[in-house]
Amino acid sequence: MPACDLERHPLLPWLALRHTTGIGPVGAVRLYQKLGAAWFNSPALAGCDLSEGQRRQLLSPQWPVLERLLAWQEAGRQRHILAWDHPDYPAQLKSATGAPILLFVDGELAALRREQLAVVGSRHPSYVGRENTRTLVPLLVEAGLAITSGLAIGIDGLSHQAALDKGGITLAVLGSGLEQCYPRRHRRLATDIMARGGALLSECYPWEGPLAHHFPRRNRIISGLSLGVLVMEAAERSGSLITARFALEQGREVFAIPGAWQNPQAGGCNRLIQQGAKLVCDVRDILEELAAFSEAAIKIHPPVTEELLPYPDLLDNVGLEATAVDLIASRCQQPVQEVLTRLVELELAGWVESVPGGYVRARRG
Structure with a gap:
């Protein structure tokens, strides 16, 4: 990119703000909104509540960083650098206080x-x-x-x-x-x-x-x-x-x-x-x-149709955390061997799963 184009590159003000000590995302956006994209030459800069060191940093173009960022962007087909004022900057994020002033994206x-x-x-x-x-x-x-x-x-x-x-x-x-x-x-x-x-x-x-x-x-x-x-x-x-x-x-x-x-x-x-x-x-x-507040037509899932449960007394005692077979048998007041046989049947039917420490209730689609 020619040097004259780099001097007018829209990322320069944001890079200067990012590299200025004591100015976070909120202060950077406020300063940018007050002075505009051409604030490098704005006489209003002198009227801002900034130290001499901060003004010096703001007026120091970050050429090496800009060149390195542009090289990164050009090396990938889907790489993007979004400043806070970029039209593709996500609106939902932009509405949040303290949103980053620069966002780097790889993808769609x-x-x-x-x-x-x-x-x-x-x-x-x-x-x-x-x-x-x-x-x-x-x-x-x-x-x-x-x-x-x-x-x-x-x-x-x-x-x-x-x-x-x-x-x-x-x-x-x-x-x-x-x-x-x-x-x-x-x-x-x-x-x-x-x-x-x-x-x-x-x-x-x-x-x-x-x-x-x-x-x-x-x-x-x-x-x-x-x-x-x-x-x-x-x-x-x-x-x-x-x-x-x-x-x-x-x-x-x-x-x-x-x-x-x-x-x-x-x-x-x-x-x-x-x-x-x-x-x-x-x-x-x-x-x-x-x-209630999304603009998307989010599909609400209908209630799940009830299904007849096999061995309901046994299933009632198998939860989402591992339960030992002897504990299930004790709760159901049934012989351990009979409970184990039924658990195997339920596992084959997809109702429970065998895990270390016993059985858990399976998630049936």
């Missing part, structure tokens, strides 16, 4: 315009958390929602994969630059997300690695892009609760799936419900809430 821009639900949770989910994710996410996709998460191991990765398996669109917000996919084990998943119409996003420069302070900031983007946040499973001290807090501050809906109080992985969800998050027992609990 159309995915950013989709109605999204954030799905987050534990990095070490229980069997129940995994099954809830594999069951609910396809129904959300079927209803017309794109699934947004953070590409982390655990619930995040399961959510992305479940959306792809259903043929849906999913977006991943990274806590690193887009050239430094983290975690490494999800590089293939990231490639699949882009190949199937989704997108990877980050506010980090593409070459930046994963740093601890990136991840809490990443969470505000996940919630900001979405109509609401569904916490699948989370301990009381969990990054997922940071996402939920951002969602509340941004005026988004918060949903949580309850769990047994003995399960430490359910403590965060139970606490969110105590504090006013919507308790989720069924996908309709989410869709009915979203339909």
Whole structure:
């Protein structure tokens, strides 16, 4: 690109704002709105409440950074750099206080315009958390929602994969630059997300690695892009609760799936419900809430038709957490061998599943 074009490049003001000490996203947008795109030469700059050092930084063009960013963008067919005032900057995120002033995207821009639900949770989910994710996410996709998460191991990765398996669109917000996919084990998943119409996003420069302070900031983007946040499973001290807090501050809906109080992985969800998050027992609990303020024609699933249960007295004593055979037999007051025979029949019919420690109730589609 000729030097004269670089001097007028629309990213320069945003890069200057990003590299000015003491000016965060909120202050940067306010300053940009006050002075306009041509504020480099604006006499009003002197009247702003800025230190001499800040004014000096603002008037120092970030040529090396701009050239490196443009080289990154040109090296990929679907790479985009969206400043806060760019027409393709997602409107849902833009409405959130503290939205990033620069957003880097690898993938389909159309995915950013989709109605999204954030799905987050534990990095070490229980069997129940995994099954809830594999069951609910396809129904959300079927209803017309794109699934947004953070590409982390655990619930995040399961959510992305479940959306792809259903043929849906999913977006991943990274806590690193887009050239430094983290975690490494999800590089293939990231490639699949882009190949199937989704997108990877980050506010980090593409070459930046994963740093601890990136991840809490990443969470505000996940919630900001979405109509609401569904916490699948989370301990009381969990990054997922940071996402939920951002969602509340941004005026988004918060949903949580309850769990047994003995399960430490359910403590965060139970606490969110105590504090006013919507308790989720069924996908309709989410869709009915979203339909009230979503512009999308979200399909509400009809009630599930009741099906005659085989061995109902036995099934009543098999839940979503592993239950030992002898405990089931004791509760049913039946011989262990007879209970075991019936459990095998139920497993073959798809009603229960054998897991370490006993049996759990299966999720029947």
